[in-house]
Amino acid sequence: MTNTGTPLVELRDISISFGGIKAVDHVSVNLFAGEVVGLLGHNGAGKSTLIKCLSGAYKADSGEILINGEKAEINNPRDARSYNIETIYQTLALADNLDAASNLFLGREIVGAGGFLDDSAMESETRKILARLNPNFRKFNVPVSALSGGQRQSVAIARAVYFNAKILIMDEPTAALGPQETQMVAELIQELKKQGLGIFLIEHDIHSVMKLCDRAVVMKNGQRVGTVNVDEVTDEDILGMIIMGKKPAKAV
């Protein structure tokens, strides 16, 4: 796949440190529409921290973010949402005591006359979107703490899909899932990609990366080791980048 033109997202020279630890150290990556970019690296490499700068959870110490070629000011999660950036966090970021609909609409509730919550409308919308994503989903009126890992993941994904994400960030979306649910997420990623979304996918399973991603960015100790086109390299090349920080010839 050749990417020409303006990238959907460009992270330029991003750095952020926590009390002396350089969690992300001058990293640049970009993402085109209809593309899946894998972010790889050991635990603690800085993957989550990097994407949290894009999702508004953190503010980078330095560097800039461009959306469709224009400089974007992302100071908080609300700003990110206004750029149609949706995030599925590693920790899922659901309020355990609330039901699926309340979580799906958290921060963007449907209100009716007088500004009061329209719970029936939200539940109805939630039923519709989940019927599409996970037809087995039944537990609409229980706190999400009573749901399985896969069902919770469905809620988190439904949130991103419902609000028409253009840029989707998925931080280890299948870490807590069984094989069937993992397959479901994989299919969803392919469908969303077809619809023209740009997706950052943080994923440890090298086979999933080879299958789902167009490009892979490898990080180590907060720095970017290199970026490769997935169909130009082998599993071993990528593993070598992750483990030894060795950059293959094809990488940029």
Place this chain on the structure above:
Amino acid sequence: MSDSKNSSASHSEDRRDGMVARFLQGTELDTRMLGMLGALALIWVAFHVYGYLSTGQGIFLSARNLWNLSVQTASIGIMATGMVLVIITRNIDLSVGSLIGVIGMLMGVLQVEILPKMVGIGHPSIWIVTVIVGIILGAVLGAFHGWLIAYRGIPSFIVTLGGLMVWRGAAFLVADGKTVAPVDATFALLGGGPYGAVGATGSWIVGVLGCLAIVWILYSGRSARQKHNIRLRPVWGDLVVGALACGTLIGAVLVVNSYPWPKGIVDAYAKANNLTVPPEGLFISHGFAIPVLIMVAVTIIMTILMTRTRFGRYVFAIGGNPEAAALAGIDTRWMTVKIFSLMGLLAGVAAIVSSARLNSATNALGNLDELYVIAAAVIGGTSLAGGVGTIYGAIIGAFIMGSLQTGMVLIGFGDGSYRSIVVGVALVLAVYLDNLYRNYIK
């Protein structure tokens, strides 16, 4: 048996048999609430029967006692509704009793020493200005606590423990420890008493309006679900809920209307109004006390706030997972300021009710109230782990605590030490039973 509210009625695969289960499913009544009401009823009957057996006279379930119980519960109940929000968001407010003290004293000085000099004693603006100042003062002091907690990172336990000491001291300094009395005559009505109640007609108006509101709520809830075709509940379920709610309300009207003014008050009232009292006496009903109506209004507003608005939704979200709430774009710090400000505002309302009831302001007003308020919220099912709690639960909790206290007095254990032992045991027991319940419904 699981919490009926949590079961989705539209899916028949989890249909449960048995009358009780079907009843709970059809009415969607919260089993936990039923349990609390059952406990309250048990306490009432137990005190009544004990009184009957030991003195030959059951007093607890008399109209007079129930009326007094409702008045005594008002101040704690009002504050407990705010404490629910504070505890749901994993905070605590130990300062509310002292806030009552300092706000009560400032309102006392304002209406007794300052305003009469400006507008003359008994001027109708006095009570209005005093009430507004008390409420605003509470909101401002609460917001200050919230600011220290949210923006200065000091734990709420510490901020409000400091507040407990500071505001109690300040309450003393307002008038150098003197009692300020009597309060403005109109202001005093907000505390209850024969004149501070709405009478038989007023109570019927409240009852009828309440029933209309209940019918409207059930109807509009039903049509909202119909519109989106989700979880329709059987018509009989709505009818049962409506009948129970209206029946309780009408029952309360009958009780408060059957409690007459004492003879002395009737005579004084007759004299002032040039009425002749017939030999068999005049039966003038108390009706609902004004502080109780204030508590009811606060309960309704707080319930709407918690269940029907974004604000309430965010309170629960922050309690369930503060990080997730922040990632969803909720300004959790500003929310904390608002929650503590609301708590302070309600302490202001409680200060109005309690100082009006005492007809004076003393620097000891509200002493230890923070503990009763926290206990009421917790007995009512608010979890200290955060994320869980209801307004109606806190009100029932306040009634349970109030009932234990008055009950002990009525059966001759009025000595403060017995009372505090019973209330303390009840608190621990309530939380233990709640744990058992929550494990059971899982």
